[in-house]
Amino acid sequence: xxxxxYRVTCSAxxxxxxxxxxxxxxxxxxxxxEKEAIAFKAMSDARLGPSLLASNGEWRAEExxxxxxxKCTEINQEPYRRNLAIKLGLLHGLPCPHPKDNDGxxxxxxxxxxxxxxxxxxxxxxxxxxxxxxxxxxxxxxxTEEQEFVSKIIAPFPxxxxxxxxxxxxxxxxxDSSDVVFLDYEVIDYNFAGYDIGKLMLEVLYxxxxxxxxxxxxxxxxxxxxxxxxxxxxxxxxxxxxxITIDSDDAQIEEAATRIQSASIETLLKEVKIGxxxxxxxxxxxxxxxxxxxxxxxxxxxxxxxDGGRAYFYIKKQLYHQ
Numbered sequence: 001x002x003x004x005x006y007r008v009t010c011s012a013x014x015x016x017x018x019x020x021x022x023x024x025x026x027x028x029x030x031x032x033x034e035k036e037a038i039a040f041k042a043m044s045d046a047r048l049g050p051s052l053l054a055s056n057g058e059w060r061a062e063e064x065x066x067x068x069x070x071k072c073t074e075i076n077q078e079p080y081r082r083n084l085a086i087k088l089g090l091l092h093g094l095p096c097p098h099p100k101d102n103d104g105x106x107x108x109x110x111x112x113x114x115x116x117x118x119x120x121x122x123x124x125x126x127x128x129x130x131x132x133x134x135x136x137x138x139x140x141x142x143x144t145e146e147q148e149f150v151s152k153i154i155a156p157f158p159x160x161x162x163x164x165x166x167x168x169x170x171x172x173x174x175x176d177s178s179d180v181v182f183l184d185y186e187v188i189d190y191n192f193a194g195y196d197i198g199k200l201m202l203e204v205l206y207x208x209x210x211x212x213x214x215x216x217x218x219x220x221x222x223x224x225x226x227x228x229x230x231x232x233x234x235x236x237x238x239x240x241x242x243x244i245t246i247d248s249d250d251a252q253i254e255e256a257a258t259r260i261q262s263a264s265i266e267t268l269l270k271e272v273k274i275g276x277x278x279x280x281x282x283x284x285x286x287x288x289x290x291x292x293x294x295x296x297x298x299x300x301x302x303x304x305x306x307d308g309g310r311a312y313f314y315i316k317k318q319l320y321h322q
Contacts, residue, residue, distance in 0.1 A: 007064060019064040020053060033057070035098060039185035042097040047246050048090055049181060065181060067172035075168070075204050076224045079178040084200065085232045086253065087180055088166070089239025090246060092193055096161040105164045105191040106154060106278060109285055110147055117142040117288040117305075127302065131291075134306040141284045141309040150281055157192035157271055160240075164191055166199050168208060194268070195282075197236065198275020201229060202283075202311060213298035217307045220314050229272055233265045277315035283308025 005023040025033040040060070043049035051063035074080045120135045127135060140146065163170075164187040172181045201224050207216040224232075234257045238244045243256035287305030294301065316322065 017053070017063065021050065021062040021064050023060045023062060025055075025058055025060055036186045038097045039188040042094060042188075043091075043182075043185055046090065046094055048087060048094075049183065049185070065172060066175040067181065068175070069210065070168045070171040070173050070180065072168055072204050072206055072208060074173070075200055076228055080173065080180065081228075081232055082235050082253075083178055083180045084171070085235035086239045086244055087182060088163070088196055088200070089236040089244070091163060091182065092160040092196070092236075093240040093242060094161045096188075096190055098189055100159075100190055103190075104154075104159050105162060105187065105189045106195065106282060107151065108189075109282060110150070113285040113289040114142055114147060116292050117285055120288055120292050123292065126296070131300075131302040134302050135288075135291075138284055138288065138306045138309040141281065141305075141312060142288065146281070146312075150278060153274055154192055154195075154278060157194065157274075159190040160193045161188065162191035162193070162196050163188055164196065166196050167203050167206070192271065192275070193240075194271035194273075194275030195278055196275070197229075197232065197268075197272045198277070199279040199282075200232075201272065202276050202279045205311070214300060214303070217310075220311075223276070226269060229269055230265050233268050233272065234260050237264055237268065273315065273319055277312055277319065280308045280311030280313075280315060284312060 005021055007019060008022050009019050010017075025037065037055065037057075037060070040049065040062075041052055044052040050065055053061040053063065055061070070080070075084065121139060163182055163185070165184055166182065170182060170184045172183060173179070174181065204224060205218045205220070205222060207218055209215075235244070235253070237260045238253070238256040243259065244253050248256070284305045285308075287301045287303075287308055291301035291305060
């Protein structure tokens with residue numbers, strides 16, 4: 001889908017909605033405008049995203065939501081953490097809008113990106129010396145051994161409808177509110193639940209400035225603690241099983257969350273930790289593939305791949321002592 005969009009204000013003050021987003025639709029990346037349109041309508045119908053006002057296949061009119069982009073420091077802060085958990089749980093509880101024609105998004109990404117990632121060392125005239133060093137250090141991520149390890153470790157997990165791109169640039173906080181909205185549904189597809197949650201937890205380390213193309217990658221000891229993740233999971237599970245709905249008030253939310261069994265929380269906690277690891281693995285894949293396939297830009301995809309690889313091996317060592 002094209003990123004080309006316009007905020008349109010009606011000149012007549014009595015027309016509602018007074019402001020909308022007008023977006024141009026086109027094929028983009030690993031998805032198509034048709035798949036994205038289906039996912040957008042599903043999110044609109046579930047009241048989990050901007051309302052779909054009209055579409056003709058080339059342009060789409062969407063609800064304009066007065067808001068700001070979430071900061072990485074807010075992901076693990078209440079009440080944002082609770083609201084993220086609820087919205088993600090509701091999303092994961094939806095029927096997937098696409099046919100189940102693969103084993104999940106991560107497998108498809110591996111099949112799409114790995115060959116390109118392995119070409120990085122064969123390119124000699126594109127990288128700076130620092131990038132060459134990072135590529136060399138990241139190279140082990142793309143081995144057949146790591147591919148087989150990731151495939152094996154995620155195979156037992158059930159698949160849910162996943163967003164697959166939950167970073168702060170795709171999360172809005174509504175003005176004068178702590179309510180959150182996920183954007184960009186281009187890669188909504190089947191995946192294991194721990195991936196989206198794990199990606200959110202890992203996103204805490206990416207300190208971003210909207211005025212700058214790159215981020216600061218923060219120390220690993222700033223990752224959310226197990227208790228932080230448990231607090232997230234409690235609300236997430238209550239939303240995913242339908243005990244919390246989009247219309248639940250605070251009292252209903254808290255009452256539903258207290259009914260979640262500790263055993264269910266601990267089971268998902270293990271999956272989320274693997275999800276953090278796999279989110280690092282996927283970031284390495286995506287970054288390296290983009291570095292190889294795209295022209296140089298202000299965003300350093302080689303560093304992005306390197307930081308993802310560091311996260312992958314750090315979490316892998318924590319979980320499996322290897």
